[in-house]
Amino acid sequence: MKSAIKFTALAGAAALTLAACGAAPEETPTEETTETETAESESVDYQPCIVSDQGGFDDKSFNQLSFEGTQQAADELGQDVIDVQSQSETDFQPNLQSLVDQSCDAIVSVGFALSADTIESANANPEIDYFLVDDAADADFDGEADADNIKPLLYNTAEAAFLAGYLSAGYSEAGKVGTFGGQPFPTVTIFMDGFKQGVEYYNESNDAEVEVIGYSGGEDGSFTGGFEANQTAKTTATNILDQGVDVILPVGGPIYQSAIAAIEDSGRDVALVGVDADFYETDPSTQPYVLTSILKKMDVSTHDALMTAATEEFDPEPYIGTLENEGVGLAPLHEFEDEVDPELMSEVEDLQQQIIDGELEVTSYLDE
Numbered sequence: 001m002k003s004a005i006k007f008t009a010l011a012g013a014a015a016l017t018l019a020a021c022g023a024a025p026e027e028t029p030t031e032e033t034t035e036t037e038t039a040e041s042e043s044v045d046y047q048p049c050i051v052s053d054q055g056g057f058d059d060k061s062f063n064q065l066s067f068e069g070t071q072q073a074a075d076e077l078g079q080d081v082i083d084v085q086s087q088s089e090t091d092f093q094p095n096l097q098s099l100v101d102q103s104c105d106a107i108v109s110v111g112f113a114l115s116a117d118t119i120e121s122a123n124a125n126p127e128i129d130y131f132l133v134d135d136a137a138d139a140d141f142d143g144e145a146d147a148d149n150i151k152p153l154l155y156n157t158a159e160a161a162f163l164a165g166y167l168s169a170g171y172s173e174a175g176k177v178g179t180f181g182g183q184p185f186p187t188v189t190i191f192m193d194g195f196k197q198g199v200e201y202y203n204e205s206n207d208a209e210v211e212v213i214g215y216s217g218g219e220d221g222s223f224t225g226g227f228e229a230n231q232t233a234k235t236t237a238t239n240i241l242d243q244g245v246d247v248i249l250p251v252g253g254p255i256y257q258s259a260i261a262a263i264e265d266s267g268r269d270v271a272l273v274g275v276d277a278d279f280y281e282t283d284p285s286t287q288p289y290v291l292t293s294i295l296k297k298m299d300v301s302t303h304d305a306l307m308t309a310a311t312e313e314f315d316p317e318p319y320i321g322t323l324e325n326e327g328v329g330l331a332p333l334h335e336f337e338d339e340v341d342p343e344l345m346s347e348v349e350d351l352q353q354q355i356i357d358g359e360l361e362v363t364s365y366l367d368e
Helices: 060-075 089-101 111-124 157-171 186-206 230-243 255-266 300-311 333-339 342-357
Strands: 003-005 048-054 082-086 107-110 127-135 151-155 177-183 211-212 215-217 246-253 271-276 290-296 319-321 328-330 358-360
Touching: 003 342, 048 060, 048 089, 048 111, 060 107, 060 300, 082 089, 089 107, 107 111, 107 300, 111 127, 111 151, 127 177, 127 300, 127 358, 151 255, 151 300, 157 177, 157 186, 157 246, 157 271, 157 290, 157 328, 157 342, 157 358, 177 186, 177 215, 177 230, 177 255, 186 215, 186 358, 230 246, 230 255, 246 255, 246 333, 255 271, 300 319, 342 358
Parallel strands: 003 358, 048 082, 048 107, 107 127, 127 151, 151 319, 177 211, 177 246, 246 271, 271 290
Antiparallel strands: 290 328
């Protein structure tokens, strides 16, 4: 029988910005991706370019993963990435124009915030392929991208977050888990929605009463007002920890750093759930705290979309990462492997297959 846990989809458009500064990372992604037969000595006449959301390409999650996928594609094509970083929303339009002026064949725009400027740039430059990470490029909400040369790259992270919520509820000894976000944008609350659904499904399946602290649904929750690791983010995390949670999910780039600082100050054993990247791998300082991470494989999808456009043809059909196509997922337990009941992990694996098979429904704003 199909089980369904319904939540109202969050409507409206908003900009997801992850603040982090620094130089672009030099390493290429370690995720397994489709192999290409492009010889190292050959090059393909296709120039990949990328513009960041606010912040830099070393944020250890959102911007960085997209950059790494673009970098890997450029390497395989025998090209050098042309990249430009945005420090504020006023940078978006001139940054996109600078890439157009440098004869880019493909432009990756990272983030919801870049949608309007990307649509404008794409319509003005129909000969360029655009790839918009985390937005449908559908400002008029008619169900189609507003430019024929934009490929949206979207991710149904609610599915993976559901698994993380179920896991966290089963792991929690306090019977309380928490979450907070940067701002109540769809690409933020999709994690929190899925997490909450997973906790509630655990309660339903195990006759339990694990509470979710910090989020009730939609815009009703704890939000820092931005995506910076600052005192506001730390205070928000502290307020949640003070209510007795022993697992916390911070959603919004570097704000996880503030959550870890709050955990350290609390003197209690609190596990952290990461987002976007496997924090255990991208930020070793998190290793003692990370139970798992909700993976959003922007590096893989960005790489694959660019390589398809460069070696075959541009496909404007939106990509949606799911558990089934491995565009989203859960990271390994790493140091927590011996602390999690194997039976609980077996249940999580079974739930993953049920979601893939369509037997268990997880809702998100992407349903619209």
